[in-house]
Amino acid sequence: MVKKKRVLTGDRPTGPLHLGHYVGTLANRLRLQDEYEVFLVVADYHALTTKPEKADILAAREYIREIVLDYLAVGIDPEKTTIYVQSDVPEVCELALLFSMLVTLPRIERIPTLKDMIRDQKIENPSMGLMFYPILQAADILHVKAEIVPVGKDQESHIELCREIARRFNGLYGEIFPEPEALIGDVPTLPGIDGRAKMSKSLGNAIFLSDPPEEIARKVMQMFTDPARIRPDIPADPDAPHNVVFRYHEAFNDDKGEVEELKARYRQGKVGDVEVKKRLIAALERFLTPIRERRAYYAARPHLVDEILAAGAAKVRPISQATLAEAREAMGLSARHLAEVKTRFL
Ligand code: TRP
Secondary structure (H helix, E strand, C coil), X not given: CCCCCEEEEEECCCCCCEHHHHHHHHHHHHHHCCCCEEEEEECHHHHHCCCCCHHHHHHHHHHHHHHXXXXXXXXXXXXXXXXXXXXXXXXXXXXXXXXXXXXXXXXXXXXXXXXXXXXXXXXXXXXXXXHHHHHXXXXXXXCCCCCEEEECHHHXXXXXXXXXXXXXXXXXHCCCCCCCEEEECCCCCCCCCCCCCCCCHHHCCCCECCCCHHHHHHHHHCCCCCCCCCCCCCCCCCCCCCCHHHHHHHHHCCCHHHHHHHHHHHHHCCCCHHHHHHHHHHHHHHHHHHHHHHHHXXXXXXXXXXXXXXXXHHHHHHHHHHHHHHHHHHHCCCHHHHHHHHHHCC
């Protein structure tokens, strides 16, 4: 049997997942789990890089559960996908330490994601932990020797660094690591309900997968629409990017005929925003109802989440330990190397 290629990706536990995550990466992960061996890491050490306070750490523990519930709710199957918490596999830190010797500080300082994070969150003095972020991410990927990394566009520069680390390591010590490829979702970024370019928890413009029906209805009714269209009989362009209601119809309405019909009437000035929104609410309910049901099932059985994470860690740890041993052996850091030195002095 041909060995399945490994895929690894993950999320920081900073909040529940939303519709933007769904189109950006969750849909891809669902698709991949049938074909590849998929690993999903809940990166709690990465969350520490900007939020090291105890209260933040404890809040992140709650988010770990929420995120795992979101994974299970959308249909990630723990029989196919190994879900684990980063800090349950501490070997990854040792591998990251070894990798850190192969990366210069100026190289890290040039990474755009980190620059953006430092600017957006107004971090005056970035911690060493924050600068270490992409190196730890490379270790996440390489400790299971993943070859494919499905991520959003913003993570591309981290995967590039990971490839450089693999190349450098292999060049110095021997071929151990693959050079993983980023798999960037080809769907356009989902806009926020306020019309801004990106849906994000921190911008307060997100619809969460775990939102109850009343919340979905409220958020859709307040969605940004064309400000020039003050009456329903004004013809307008549903394909204009700022018409976010139609962007959601395209992404989530399974009744494509209805979407086309609404667009045609919108162009002719024959449909009001309220009707377009009401039909979107119905479509989102069709999409979210099974997700909500699966979520409720697991939320009512918290021991299942504990078991899934314990099984995930138990599966990953031996893989991680083997990779680390292999890396140390290749570098000349193993017990055998020490013993050989001793015999020379006998
Ligand atoms: N840095 C990623 C993010 O913020 C999360 C992450 C951690 C990750 N480790 C990873 C993604 C390994 C892909 C592979 O979204």
